[in-house]
Amino acid sequence: MIENIRELLKAHEGLKREVYLDVENSSMVPKEVVDAMLPYFNQRAYGNPTLTHKPGWEAFETIMESSEKIATSLGCKTLEEVNFTPGETEANNLALMGTAFSMKGKGKRIVISEIEPLSVLHVADLLSKYGFTIVKIPVDGEGFIDLEKLREAVDKETILVSLSAVNHEIGTIEPVKEALEIVKDRNPKTIFHTDASDAYGKIPFNVQDLNADLATISSYKILGPRGVGALYVKEGVNMERILEGQIGTQKLWPGVENTPLIVGFAKASELAFKNFGENVNNMRRLRDRLIDGIIGKIPDVRLNGPKGDKRAPDNVNISFLRCEGEALTIELSLNGVYVSSGSACTRRLLQPSHVLVAIGRKFVEAHGSILMKVTRYHTAEDIDYVLEVVPKAVERIRGIVGSMEVK
Amino acid sequence: MSRAPLPYNPKILELFRNPKNLGRMEDATVTAVAGNPSCGDMIIFYLKINDEDVIEKASFESYGCAANIATSSIVTEMVKGMKLEDAWKISWKSVIDAVGGLPSVKFHCGILAVGALKRAIRAYYKNRRLSPGWLPKEHTFEEKQALEEEELAEMLSKRMKMEEEK
Numbered sequence: 001m002i003e004n005i006r007e008l009l010k011a012h013e014g015l016k017r018e019v020y021l022d023v024e025n026s027s028m029v030p031k032e033v034v035d036a037m038l039p040y041f042n043q044r045a046y047g048n049p050t051l052t053h054k055p056g057w058e059a060f061e062t063i064m065e066s067s068e069k070i071a072t073s074l075g076c077k078t079l080e081e082v083n084f085t086p087g088e089t090e091a092n093n094l095a096l097m098g099t100a101f102s103m104k105g106k107g108k109r110i111v112i113s114e115i116e117p118l119s120v121l122h123v124a125d126l127l128s129k130y131g132f133t134i135v136k137i138p139v140d141g142e143g144f145i146d147l148e149k150l151r152e153a154v155d156k157e158t159i160l161v162s163l164s165a166v167n168h169e170i171g172t173i174e175p176v177k178e179a180l181e182i183v184k185d186r187n188p189k190t191i192f193h194t195d196a197s198d199a200y201g202k203i204p205f206n207v208q209d210l211n212a213d214l215a216t217i218s219s220y221k222i223l224g225p226r227g228v229g230a231l232y233v234k235e236g237v238n239m240e241r242i243l244e245g246q247i248g249t250q251k252l253w254p255g256v257e258n259t260p261l262i263v264g265f266a267k268a269s270e271l272a273f274k275n276f277g278e279n280v281n282n283m284r285r286l287r288d289r290l291i292d293g294i295i296g297k298i299p300d301v302r303l304n305g306p307k308g309d310k311r312a313p314d315n316v317n318i319s320f321l322r323c324e325g326e327a328l329t330i331e332l333s334l335n336g337v338y339v340s341s342g343s344a345c346t347r348r349l350l351q352p353s354h355v356l357v358a359i360g361r362k363f364v365e366a367h368g369s370i371l372m373k374v375t376r377y378h379t380a381e382d383i384d385y386v387l388e389v390v391p392k393a394v395e396r397i398r399g400i401v402g403s404m405e406v407k
Numbered sequence: 408m409s410r411a412p413l414p415y416n417p418k419i420l421e422l423f424r425n426p427k428n429l430g431r432m433e434d435a436t437v438t439a440v441a442g443n444p445s446c447g448d449m450i451i452f453y454l455k456i457n458d459e460d461v462i463e464k465a466s467f468e469s470y471g472c473a474a475n476i477a478t479s480s481i482v483t484e485m486v487k488g489m490k491l492e493d494a495w496k497i498s499w500k501s502v503i504d505a506v507g508g509l510p511s512v513k514f515h516c517g518i519l520a521v522g523a524l525k526r527a528i529r530a531y532y533k534n535r536r537l538s539p540g541w542l543p544k545e546h547t548f549e550e551k552q553a554l555e556e557e558e559l560a561e562m563l564s565k566r567m568k569m570e571e572e573k
Contacts, residue, residue, distance in 0.1 A: 004414040011420055324447055326472040330415075330423065343472075344447050351563065352447065363564065367447035400476055402468035403431045404451055406444040 015336040019382045021372035022340050024168060027220045029264065030377060036267035037225065040260035048256055050248040059259045063249050066266035073273045074217065074232060075206035083231045083252045084262055088197045088218035091231040092119035094242055094252060095193045095214045096162060100127055101240035103159040111153045111161045113137045113145050114358040117168050117195060142306040143172030143359050150179055154186040161192050165199035169342065169355040169371055170305030171315025173203055177210055191237065197221045201272030202280065202312050213237045223375060224268030228261040279376045283313040286374040286383050290316050293387040298394055302365060304356060316372040319365040322406045323397045328370060331393040337386050342369040364406055415473055418507040422477035427484055428466040437534065439527035441553040442519050443560035444470050450479045450520060452527050460491045474513035478520040481505045491528050492541050497521060499549055515552065522553030
């Protein structure tokens, strides 16, 4: 198996340029962030922050400073509202299960949308096995949640509503503020959680303005290291742990704090918010250059998600008809362009991306979808290279389909 | 979306990059399709068969992943010059061996390719109203699997339509 991987890698030798656009699934960590983290592995603050010695106290100080940076950019009232977890998946698991535990006896209904990430969707499915009723709100053709259906869904029994602020696959900027107002109007006791991993650092997002109870953010989605994220828990909101063990500085997540990763997360956050407007404008320009370029150069393509200001500034998701996505990702990789697809091809279930199916895309449209996210580190030259590679790759894969009818 | 790592081997990569016997064959004696684009998996075989029931030429087109392309391509290589009776004996396992192995989540690609080949052979004899003794009346494993995948696609698209109408 490892030999095969080595051969696959060898097939990439001699690439003239490489452009990584798969930020949805993992990201390259910028040098500034790596440099900020390095001293915390072995030079300082390598102790356990709950212990009574210098390296421990240094770690405590460092974690508090990191919390403060994130709390500021998120708009928190207190540092304690930031709870570090090992990532978005864990923060979403904590939000849903922790609420289900803490609201025991107060209701059995949980409302989410059809296009939530799997770390919400699958946890909801899990809770449904333990007596909770899960209601999934549908979305329209661009991925906007149906607010009327939301109003109907929330009742006295509803303990939690979880809706993403920005959809992770198609970049739809959801009306979470309106959604939250509807939810609280129907039931002031319902906890409102938003997975803001694709909003934080990309669109203006402030937990106090929104008045959310819980919000998830992720480090790698803002180009920090993987393995760290956070759950914002508004002061006064009860939340139970879902894992038990030694509790340190993080009251909702046991185990020894990973100080270097937390430092990297805070640094990535600082960089995302330094020149925020400029960063966002740059991403938007690159995003539109990519979208317009593909639509202009390649026939039979379809943009998934909304256009313009209602789309996250980094998100590009396009379906190439008569073109299977897995084959396309490999062809693109061999040419130095790294993306992912909503194709079912790596699953035996034969069902493609649930988000694309929920916005009404046909299976063949979902199988041919490619997801790309631009960052402030990409250049116009990177995008132009992608625009040179993608049409050729699509043409070659469509050539293999040949005269077959694909509907 | 759940994902399995896909360490495709060099043979598959080569067949993906430079597929052999790719393309529509205008003078094909018989063609057969298997799979369904809704499953992201469909192939067509074109066979040119001579009077001695020997496959003179074979080609394919494919809508699918790299494994689908590679297994289809290798089947067209394997059957070239074969008598139909011998081509019928090709199993999905031998196809997977011929491409140097596949990750288990991709076994269905080899199965689908053999399913399409068997359909083509059946169609050839059906068109000629012949039924050689070696050709079983019952569907083989590969043909059943192809049917199952197509029925699943049908079911899923029906379910989607119903949900749209709701």
